[in-house]
Amino acid sequence: MKKGEKRAEKKTGKKEKNIIREALGWIFYFVLICAAVYLVVNYVGERTEVRGDSMYPALNDGDQLIVDMISYRFTDPKRFDIIVFPFQYQEDTYYIKRIIGLPGETVQIVDGVIYINGEVLDDPYGNEEIRNPGLASTEITLGDQEYFVLGDNRNNSTDSREPSVGNITREQILGKAILRIWPLSSFGLPG
Numbered sequence: 001m002k003k004g005e006k007r008a009e010k011k012t013g014k015k016e017k018n019i020i021r022e023a024l025g026w027i028f029y030f031v032l033i034c035a036a037v038y039l040v041v042n043y044v045g046e047r048t049e050v051r052g053d054s055m056y057p058a059l060n061d062g063d064q065l066i067v068d069m070i071s072y073r074f075t076d077p078k079r080f081d082i083i084v085f086p087f088q089y090q091e092d093t094y095y096i097k098r099i100i101g102l103p104g105e106t107v108q109i110v111d112g113v114i115y116i117n118g119e120v121l122d123d124p125y126g127n128e129e130i131r132n133p134g135l136a137s138t139e140i141t142l143g144d145q146e147y148f149v150l151g152d153n154r155n156n157s158t159d160s161r162e163p164s165v166g167n168i169t170r171e172q173i174l175g176k177a178i179l180r181i182w183p184l185s186s187f188g189l190p191g
Contacts, residue, residue, distance in 0.1 A: 046174075054151030056153040059096065066178055068176045080125065083098075083177070088172075100160075103147065112131065126152060136148070147168045
């Protein structure tokens with residue numbers, strides 16, 4: 001073998017090693033990205049679809065949302081957060097509602113107006129006067145881990161006013177709706 005041929009072989013060998021190294025790097029990053037997506041989808045955020053008009057005008061039927069499933073492990077739910085929780089009487093059915101009453105508060109609806117601890121709630125989300133106060137026609141005192149929730153479309157919502165839903169406990173809350181991803185024209189923070 002001549003000197004020039006040995007150099008050509010060495011260069012070809014280096015190129016092959018570089019190609020293999022680069023391919024392994026891409027495979028490593030692909031696996032890492034897949035693992036990160038899996039963790040986010042299963043433990044941090046989950047996609048859900050709104051069915052019905054109980055949260056109109058903040059959310060519409062067919063809206064696709066990302067639900068943050070981890071932040072309530074570190075912080076308490078706040079008034080007006082939009083939360084997701086399971087409906088206790090039907091498997092694989094989840095409700096999306098807005099927190100109105102917080103633990104330890106009293107909630108009552110009188111003449112279509114929400115009262116928290118005897119004071120009128122400044123409620124920017126309800127789009128009409130409440131016709132049916134349901135369970136809240138009398139004062140409801142929330143326990144240490146209980147929340148009172150309503151749909152924004154107050155006269156077209158099954159929520160804490162109904163015995164089938166009632167007060168929601170902290171452990172029932174799956175997460176907080178943090179991002180509307182569909183339709184793209186409404187992309188952003190939900191109501």
